[in-house]
Amino acid sequence: MEMALDASDADLLRSGDTASLVRRYYGPVYGLVRRLLRDDADARDAAQETFARAIAHLGSYDSRKPFRVWIFAIAANHVRDLLRKRRQQPLDAETEDQLPHLELPEEPLFRREDRDRILQAIDRLPFDWKAVVALHFQQELSSPEIADTLGISVNAVRIRLYRALAALRKELS
Amino acid sequence: MSHATPEEIHDHAYGFRRSEHVASCADCRRAAEAVATEQDSLKDALREAEPEVPADLLVRLERAKAPGRRFGAPALAAAALLLTALTWILFQPKSPPLPPLPVTASTPEEDLEKLVVHLKSPSPPKQELARMALRKYGGIAVPVLLRANADPILIDECRGFNDADREAYRKIQTTRTTFLANDSPLTAAIDGLRESGGVNFQIVGIPNPENIRITLNLGNASILEILDRISLATNVPWGRSAGLNPKFASYRPREYQPVFYFGMETPAPASSAPVRVPSDQPWIAGLLRDPDSLSPEEVRRRIRNLIPGIHDGLWLLLDSSRPEIRQLAADALRQGYGASAESDRSALVKELDERKMLVDKETTPFPDILVSIFASKGVAVALDPRVPIDRRPVTYKVKDLSLKNTLKLLIAQESLDYMVCDHWVLVTTPDLAPYRKRDPQPLWVEPDEAKKIDGWIADLASEDPSRQARARDAARAGGRHGLDWLVHASTATTPPLRDRYLETFRSVAEELGIRLADQPAAAEDQLLTPAQKEIRSRRLALESTDKTLEALLKEKGVKARFDSPVPAPLVVAGGDLPVDALLRAVLQPLGLDYFMDGDTVVVDTAAKAHAAVRRK
Numbered sequence: 001m002e003m004a005l006d007a008s009d010a011d012l013l014r015s016g017d018t019a020s021l022v023r024r025y026y027g028p029v030y031g032l033v034r035r036l037l038r039d040d041a042d043a044r045d046a047a048q049e050t051f052a053r054a055i056a057h058l059g060s061y062d063s064r065k066p067f068r069v070w071i072f073a074i075a076a077n078h079v080r081d082l083l084r085k086r087r088q089q090p091l092d093a094e095t096e097d098q099l100p101h102l103e104l105p106e107e108p109l110f111r112r113e114d115r116d117r118i119l120q121a122i123d124r125l126p127f128d129w130k131a132v133v134a135l136h137f138q139q140e141l142s143s144p145e146i147a148d149t150l151g152i153s154v155n156a157v158r159i160r161l162y163r164a165l166a167a168l169r170k171e172l173s
Numbered sequence: 174m175s176h177a178t179p180e181e182i183h184d185h186a187y188g189f190r191r192s193e194h195v196a197s198c199a200d201c202r203r204a205a206e207a208v209a210t211e212q213d214s215l216k217d218a219l220r221e222a223e224p225e226v227p228a229d230l231l232v233r234l235e236r237a238k239a240p241g242r243r244f245g246a247p248a249l250a251a252a253a254l255l256l257t258a259l260t261w262i263l264f265q266p267k268s269p270p271l272p273p274l275p276v277t278a279s280t281p282e283e284d285l286e287k288l289v290v291h292l293k294s295p296s297p298p299k300q301e302l303a304r305m306a307l308r309k310y311g312g313i314a315v316p317v318l319l320r321a322n323a324d325p326i327l328i329d330e331c332r333g334f335n336d337a338d339r340e341a342y343r344k345i346q347t348t349r350t351t352f353l354a355n356d357s358p359l360t361a362a363i364d365g366l367r368e369s370g371g372v373n374f375q376i377v378g379i380p381n382p383e384n385i386r387i388t389l390n391l392g393n394a395s396i397l398e399i400l401d402r403i404s405l406a407t408n409v410p411w412g413r414s415a416g417l418n419p420k421f422a423s424y425r426p427r428e429y430q431p432v433f434y435f436g437m438e439t440p441a442p443a444s445s446a447p448v449r450v451p452s453d454q455p456w457i458a459g460l461l462r463d464p465d466s467l468s469p470e471e472v473r474r475r476i477r478n479l480i481p482g483i484h485d486g487l488w489l490l491l492d493s494s495r496p497e498i499r500q501l502a503a504d505a506l507r508q509g510y511g512a513s514a515e516s517d518r519s520a521l522v523k524e525l526d527e528r529k530m531l532v533d534k535e536t537t538p539f540p541d542i543l544v545s546i547f548a549s550k551g552v553a554v555a556l557d558p559r560v561p562i563d564r565r566p567v568t569y570k571v572k573d574l575s576l577k578n579t580l581k582l583l584i585a586q587e588s589l590d591y592m593v594c595d596h597w598v599l600v601t602t603p604d605l606a607p608y609r610k611r612d613p614q615p616l617w618v619e620p621d622e623a624k625k626i627d628g629w630i631a632d633l634a635s636e637d638p639s640r641q642a643r644a645r646d647a648a649r650a651g652g653r654h655g656l657d658w659l660v661h662a663s664t665a666t667t668p669p670l671r672d673r674y675l676e677t678f679r680s681v682a683e684e685l686g687i688r689l690a691d692q693p694a695a696a697e698d699q700l701l702t703p704a705q706k707e708i709r710s711r712r713l714a715l716e717s718t719d720k721t722l723e724a725l726l727k728e729k730g731v732k733a734r735f736d737s738p739v740p741a742p743l744v745v746a747g748g749d750l751p752v753d754a755l756l757r758a759v760l761q762p763l764g765l766d767y768f769m770d771g772d773t774v775v776v777d778t779a780a781k782a783h784a785a786v787r788r789k
Contacts, residue, residue, distance in 0.1 A: 019231050026230070027223025035219065039668055041456045044471065048230050055234050086669060102179040104204045118218040137212065138219035143189060158189050165183075165211075 009067040013058070022051055025068065028139055029075050035134040036079045038123050046082065050075040065148060072139065073149045076131055083127060099159055100166040114172065121171045122164075129164035132157055177201045183208055227468045279485055280627075281446040281620050285310060285317045291488065292323060298503055299491060306510035307331055312442030313620050332442040333415030341372050341431035342413065345396040352391040352399045359385040362403060363435055370396040378436040379409060400433070412439035446623035447509070448616040448658055450482040450630055450665035461486045464498055476501045481613045482665035483509035509615045521593055524552045525577035532579060536566040539587060540718040543600065544746040546579060548716045553747020554580075555758040557601035562718075562744060563587060595691065596754035597747065605762070607690035608656055608682060613664035616657065630662045633677060634670055648681045656682055694757055695766045695782035699789060705769040709753040716746050722759050726752075726774065736777040737765055 012021045029050050034043035053074050054061075061070055122133055135146045147154045177185070177195045184190040186208040195201040279287065284306075291303035304327055307314040314331045329339055350369040354362050359382045367374045376382045385407055391399055404411050414432040460467065460475040467475070476498075479487055487509070490502035528550070534542050540562055547554040556562070567586065571579050580591055584600055592599045592606050599606070618626065625647070633644035648655035656678055663674035682689060696709060713729050719742040726733045731752055743759060750758075756767050756774065766782035767774050768789075777785070 018234060022231060022234060023226050026226040030224055031219075031221055034221075041471075041475070041667065044227070045456060045459060048227075048233075048466075051230065051234060099180065102183055104179050104182060104207065114214075115218045118215065122219070133215070134219065137215040140216070143187075154189075158184075158187075161187065162183060168215075 010063065013061075013063075013067070018055055018058075021067070025071050026051070028068070029071060031138055032072060032134050033075050033079050035122070035138060036076070036127065036130060037082070042082075046075065046079055050078055053078065066145065068139075069141070069145050069148050072135065072141070073151070076135075076149060080127060080131075100163045102162060102166065103169075117172060118168070121168050124171070125164055125167060129160050129167070132160040133164045136161060177204075179204075186212070227471070229466050229468055233466055279449065281310065281313060281623060282317075284446075284485075285314055287485075287488070288314075289317055289321045289323065292321070292327075296491070298499075299488075302491075302503060302506045302510065305507065309510045309617065310446060311444045313444035313446065315442065334413070335415075338413065338415060338431045341433070344372055345370055345400070345433070348396050349393050350396065350399070351393060352389060354387045354389045356386045356388050358383040359387060359403075359407065359409075359435070362387050362389075366396055366399060372396070373430055373432040374435060375432050376435045382436075385409070400435075403435075409436055410438045411435045412437050415440065415442065444620050445617040446620040447483050448618060448623050448626045448630070448661055450662050451634070456667070457484065457486060461489055464490070464493060464495065469497065472498060473501060476505050478665075478667075480505045480508050481615055481661060483615050484665075519593070519595075521552055521596070521598070524550075525580070525593070525598070526575055528552075528576040529573050530571060530576050530579040531573065532569055532571045534570065535568045537569070538564040538566055538718070539583070540564065540744040542567070542569050542583060543580075543744060544716055544718050546576070546583070547598075547746040549714070549748045550576075551747075551749050552576065553597040553715065553750040553754070553758075554745065555597050555599055555755075556744035557599060557605055557762050558739075558741045558743060558759055559605055559762055560589065560601060562742070592690070594754075594758065596750055597758050599758060601762070607688040607761075608653055609690040610660050611657060611664075616661040626658045630658065630674075633662070633673060634666075645677055645681065648677060649684060652685060653687065656687065688761065692757075692761060694753060694760075694768075695779070695786045696753070696768045698783070698786045699768060701769060704772060708769070708772060708774070709751065711752050712749050713752060713755060714748050715750055715755070717743050719743075722756075722776075725755075731774060732772055733774040733776060734770070736775060736781070739763065739765065739776060 009021065009024075012018075012024075026047060030043055030047040033046040033050065034040065037043050037046060050071065054071055057074075061067070122130060125133065131150060132146060135141045135149060136143075141149065143154050143157045146157045150157070152160075176198060177192055181190070181192050182195055182201055182204050185192045185195040186205045192201075195205050288303045288306050288310075291299045292307070294300055294303070307318065307327060308330050311331055311333065315328055318328045318331060326339070334342070348370050352362075352365070354365075359379070360376065363374045363376055379385070387403060387406055389399075389402055389406055391402060394402075400411050403409075412434050414434065456475060457479070460472065460479075464472055476487070476490065483506070487502045487506050490498055491506075493499050493502070530546065532542070532546060534545070537545075540556065543554060543556065569583055569586075571582065574582070580598070580600075584591060588602070589600055590603050590606060592601065592609070616626075617623075629644040629647045632640035632647075635641065648659055651658070659674050659678040659681065663671045663678065666674065696705075699705075701709070708731065711729075711731070715725065717725055720728070721741070722739045722743060723733060723735060725743065725745075729752075739759065741763075745755070745758070752774070756776075760766055760776060761779075764779055765776055766779040767776050768782050768786050769775070770785075775782070775785070
């Protein structure tokens with residue numbers, strides 16, 4: 001099933017009102033890159049670069065996809081390139097064709113008051129898992145949207161998500 | 174009845190694959206709800222306030238947009254892109270080509286040459302800042318200034334001579350007298366010069382100067398000439414004192430009087446150089462190339478980050494077209510090259526400086542004197558429990574001295590020192606004192622030392638394991654000084670490099686057994702009830718020269734359980750010390766810590782205390 005373009009995004013694009021688009025998505029994009037880069041200044045630069053690229057390449061945007069998927073893809077790719085250049089490991093998680101061993105928590109391991117610890121544990125995840133965590137829990141994208149953003153299959157999203165969960169539970173238990 | 178597997182429950186909760194069984198089975202539904210609750214917690218944790226769009230981003234993007242842009246066919250998109258590029262090129266303000274970006278830090282020699290150029294700049298602020306910087310370098314700047322025929326007063330200042338020194342030197346140059354000595358002792362000759370010149374002379378380093386005889390007759394000669402002739406005749410050098418050590422530019426002796434020494438040459442002027450931290454982070458380039466694209470807050474923040482390394486880019490920013498950027502850069506350079514910023518004086522430090530003491534103790538053990546000085550005062554003192562207590566009787570009398578100097582004099586007799594912590598004064602040995610991380614500020618050391626440290630910092634930043642190992646060895650060998658430059662490097666860089674410096678700092682401190690100051694207790698990580706918070710913050714009036722911690726807490730009605738014993742008697746006193754501060758003061762030196770279990774303070778090793786808190 002083809003994903004429909006968000007109507008109001010389409011209106012803004014048609015009318016060339018890029019400023020409103022930027023206002024709408026700056027916060028989410030900044031939040032995503034901030035989570036991936038762990039530094040405010042780097043995040044600001046990365047967010048600016050994301051929008052600069054998006055505006056420069058609006059001609060290549062496929063209107064069959066939600067705009068947010070497209071802009072998050074630009075952001076995630078930019079951050080990945082940046083981290084690669086800095087040789088900041090780990091970027092790639094291990095082989096992803098196997099699910100981790102999943103257990104059912106007897107009680108929720110992540111409590112709201114553990115926010116700092118949760119964020120620190122997320123920061124320590126490999127980039128590929130962290131991106132899925134941020135897109136799912138922070139940006140609340142669906143799994144097919146995450147798959148589109150990152151250019152992977154839905155099953156790969158599922159495996160990365162569960163591997164991240166297992167790692168977070170282990171660290172926070 | 175078989176239930177859903179954990180995988181099926183997760184797939185159901187996360188929407189990958191809905192399961193009829195999970196939806197209908199109470200147990201499985203409960204499990205799925207637990208997973209869903211976890212999801213909510215993660216969403217909550219990741220939820221943050223979204224920042225406003227920076228105004229300069231919108232301006233930049235508008236500039237980058239071509240008018241009348243349409244989206245659609247690739248040909249139109251390509252044409253629009255071309256138009257955008259042309260528009261951007263046409264409407265960019267014309268400016269002279271930018272100089273190459275300063276990406277690596279200058280050596281002291283390079284910096285001095287640049288400063289001499291700035292000294293000759295037509296810009297008064299640059300001249301003023303260059304003078305300040307050169308004075309800070311001190312003696313090492315003198316040869317460069319001499320070559321450049323710089324202002325003699327500035328050269329003198331770099332040598333450490335202040336106005337009083339210059340005036341005294343002018344006096345001996347211009348005061349003329351007749352000097353007659355016929356086999357006279359040196360002491361008499363110098364006394365005569367002192368009287369006729371009206372300046373200070375001292376004979377130093379010469380055993381039995383009265384046995385050195387002089388015969389010299391000079392009519393209407395300057396005192397300077399006479400000194401030179403006496404020096405020639407006796408083969409004894411003479412020199413000047415210096416009233417201003419550029420290294421400590423903020424300190425001027427209150428009643429300093431210049432002295433001319435007969436017996437020693439003028440000491441070499443003090444020199445120092447900053448430890449520079451090379452940094453080629455993109456954010457620096459962004460700041461220097463296009464500060465207009467950044468918000469004022471961002472500019473302010475980035476400039477502040479350049480201060481610890483006194484980045485060369487700050488001089489570039491002095492030429493900014495924006496006056497506020499020029500001001501920020503000037504202030505930053507002043508901070509980098511000027512006197513060390515005085516840290517905020519806490520109430521405790523003020524009390525130490527301002528309270529006057531009268532102590533009159535005879536044949537009293539040292540701990541008792543220490544306790545008596547601080548008992549019932551608003552300032553608390555604790556003797557490091559690792560320091561052996563010397564109970565031999567001493568006599569100690571002071572009058573009208575500050576509390577700080579009263580303490581210093583007393584503990585100096587025991588070869589001890591003190592450190593101000595947040596609620597108490599810790600008396601300890603220099604070796605045992607915890608290490609306090611320096612605030613982000615420039616690090617000025619002897620020039621040769623600065624060169625070595627620059628090299629080690631670059632080694633640690635490299636990807637070569639052998640260079641990194643060399644830097645770690647140097648840090649370890651440097652002890653606390655090694656920790657200083659590791660912290661300095663971390664304050665002048667950003668992640669991931671900053672993390673490497675901090676990690677090395679932590680591991681070197683641990684290897685050297687150096688404890689870090691200002692560490693919170695394990696209890697700080699607990700979610701405490703109001704009652705537990707009250708126990709921690711309860712203020713105690715203390716006086717002990719021999720009680721154990723257990724006895725003290727019991728006396729004060731604080732319940733405690735000692736899973737690791739603390740048998741040492743404590744020397745502690747003060748009128749207003751919170752329970753948390755007392756525990757940290759006594760436990761952390763011993764590698765112990767505490768957490769709250771109900772209304773009970775539980776003392777254990779630091780590792781066990783933190784583990785217990787994580788389990789809670």
